[in-house]
Amino acid sequence: MEPLARLGRATLDALTVLLDSDEPRWGLELIKLTGRPSGSVYPLLDRLERAGWVTSHWDDDVLRPGPRRRMYQLTPDGAVAARDALRQAARETGRARGGWAAQPGAGTVG
Structure with a gap:
């Protein structure tokens, strides 16, 4: 598995959805759950898969209508x-x- 050079907010959102799921998610579902556009989600899924973070496969449910x-x-x-x-x-x-303001005593004038 390869480390990722950059983890943007869209990638972190997709990772959160994938971590929260016990089942595989499909691309459009990830788009809806993250609120990110397809032009962000599909490239990052490809990048995650090439890096070994994600695996993918085609759904073979022949009874489900649609593509x-x-x-x-x-x-x-x-x-x-x-x-x-x-x-x-x-x-x-x-x-x-x-x-710096969160540090104890920071921002006080003596």
């Missing part, structure tokens, strides 16, 4: 990496929100 769906699921290593990435993003967001 075939491509199903996406985190690999075991991808799930670990996704949890780590989300924890890191949460820490960075907390630092960005808190800034």
Whole structure:
């Protein structure tokens, strides 16, 4: 599995949806659940798959009407990496929100 050079907000949103699911998700479902456009979601799914974070397969349900769906699921290593990435993003967001004023005694005039 390859590390990802960049984990943007859309990627983090998709990883969250995939982590929260016990079943594979299809692309359009990920688009709806993340609120991200297809032009963001499909390229990031491809990037995640090439890096080994995600695996995909075609849905073979012949009884379901409509076009075939491509199903996406985190690999075991991808799930670990996704949890780590989300924890890191949460820490960075907390630092960005808190800034120096969150430090005890910061911003006080003596």
